[in-house]
Amino acid sequence: MKLLRWLWLAATLGVLAEGFRVAMFVVPPDAAQGDVQRIFYYHFASWCGMGLFYLINLLCSVAYLAWRNRKPATALKADSLAVTAAEIGVVFCTVGLATGSLWGRAVWGIWWTWDPRLTSTFILWLIYIAYLLLRRLAAGPQMRTLAAVVAIFGYVDVPIVYMSTRWWRTQHPQPVFFGGPNSGIAASMMPAVWWNMAGWMMWGIWVASLRYQSIHSEQLAEEEEARQSLEAAR
């Protein structure tokens, strides 16, 4: 297991390095924006990462709610994975907001605007931070149930974020992928997109494996403590 983790890390670093090389030096600069546009490869990769991990969070939260009485051990694993995914999702969301803000400053001249895409994404960020805070402030097994419920609520915002550039006219550019006519990215730029998407997802998975192990062993230790104190009280 440890070997696999080290190999995965090595592969991830390799992919990220190649992604950096391709993004910065190989693909052509944007016709309109020039080299500033290269931040897109990181901006887009972090949103893909966020999308993946929030989805994992949703699925694990639903699994926890479904299994918490019938299969408690598996449910606990699902819960650990849920909180891991939420933490990494928040990190990706933060990076996405930061890269977007930097890019916006360079290209639009403003750090921020309250258009539907940025607003809904900011709300998403706040919701998952509230989720993490709930886990810290509530206690006991009921905390996991409540957190799972908040995760389901929070995920309602994700389709709104994704569709916001399609439903409204926004400051944020219209969809690049799967957008309407005249959308899409030049084929010569796609390698940078692929390498970085892959690299950052791999990085997310690597960190998730570490966090999951740490969180799950903490949860098991808590349960063991609770069991021991229960037996001592008898």
Place this chain on the structure above:
Amino acid sequence: MRRPYFLVHLAKDLKIEWRSKDAANAMLFFALLVVSIFSLAFDPTDPGLHKFTGAILCVAILFAAVSSLNQVWARELQNQVLDAQRMTNASANDLFVGKVLAHFFFLTLVEIILAPFFVIFYNLSVVGNAWTLAVIIPLGTWALVVNGVFFAALSMRARSRELLLPLILLPIFIPALLAMVVSTSAVITGASDPGLWIKMLAVYDVIFTTVCLLLFDIVLHAEG
């Protein structure tokens, strides 16, 4: 025909509140304070402030509601109502709907009492169709109350529950707040058509009422 359970809960809440007037007084006074503080913070005679009065009204309602939502389940917790509810054959949703309707009623009452003060403090003159406000404000209030009662139940057994409730409620409520503020301002200044935002508010209400009803039972009886 036997009375539906949610009406029983609603009648109970209304009756208790009528006798004690705790929540209504607290909400009203708090809202009044917020309106006064805002009129001190912004110069109400400034003509440029006209387009912000909608926002100030909505924020005052928000603060008033959050202050009362902290206590919304206190009576139930103190009197073991939750255990009693588990033993009946009424579903938890009846308790939820009764609670939400009662709270919606009190908050609307507070808003009706607050309205004249608002008009006086801000010399409010509504340029657009003022009756549209009678659609917008209840829709926004419903969004606030349904989510607020739900998350109050969710945080009721947590540490720092007064901190946790606004932390979870406000991010989720922001889309409705946005729709409410923009449509209220649109009506007050008469500058644009609030139709799209009203539709958005209505859709938000439907989605979140449904999700709350589906998940309330899990939250109320979350023992692990």
